[in-house]
Amino acid sequence: xxxxxxKRAIRNVVENGGNVxxxxxxxxxxxxxxxxxxxLTQSDAWTELMDRVLPDDLLAEKHAALLNKKEIKRTFxxxxxxxxxxxxxxxxxxxxxxxxxxxYKLKGKYSPTKVSxxxxxxxxxxxxxxxxxxxxxxxxxxAQDIQG
Numbered sequence: 001x002x003x004x005x006x007k008r009a010i011r012n013v014v015e016n017g018g019n020v021x022x023x024x025x026x027x028x029x030x031x032x033x034x035x036x037x038x039x040l041t042q043s044d045a046w047t048e049l050m051d052r053v054l055p056d057d058l059l060a061e062k063h064a065a066l067l068n069k070k071e072i073k074r075t076f077x078x079x080x081x082x083x084x085x086x087x088x089x090x091x092x093x094x095x096x097x098x099x100x101x102x103x104y105k106l107k108g109k110y111s112p113t114k115v116s117x118x119x120x121x122x123x124x125x126x127x128x129x130x131x132x133x134x135x136x137x138x139x140x141x142x143a144q145d146i147q148g
Contacts, residue, residue, distance in 0.1 A: 002045030
C-alpha cells in the first residue's frame with residue numbers, strides 16, 4: 001500500500017510531465033532521496049499504480065491501435081476557405097514510438113541496459129603499461145611524460 005508521500009509524489013509526476021526527482025522533492029522527500037528516483041519507481045506503490053492506471057491489456061490495445069495510426073496531412077482548401085485533414089496512408093511512426101516508449105518505461109518492461117567492458121591493459125603492471133605506451137608513440141616521449 002502506498003504511503004501518503006508516495007501518493008503525492010506519484011500525483012506530482014503526472015502533473016509535472018514525468019520528472020520523478022522534482023515530483024519527489026515537491027512531495028517532501030529529501031534532496032538526497034529525490035536524487036535517486038528509482039527509490040520511488042521501483043517501489044511496490046509505483047508498480048501498483050502502473051498496474052491500475054496502465055493495465056497490460058490497455059497497453060496491448062493501444063499498442064495495436066498505434067501501430068496502425070496514420071499520419072494526418074492538413075491542407076487549406078482555398079475554394080471552401082477551410083482547413084482539410086486527410087490521412088496520408090503512412091503510419092505515424094513518431095506517435096507510435098513515443099507513446100509506446102513512455103508506456104513501457106513507466107511499466108518497467110525494458111530490460112536493464114547491460115554494458116560489459118574488458119580492459120585489455122588490466123593485467124599490465126605500471127612498467128609494462130609504460131612500455132606499451134612508448135611503443136604506441138614513435139618518439140617514446142609520452143611514456144617519459146607519464147613517469148614524471
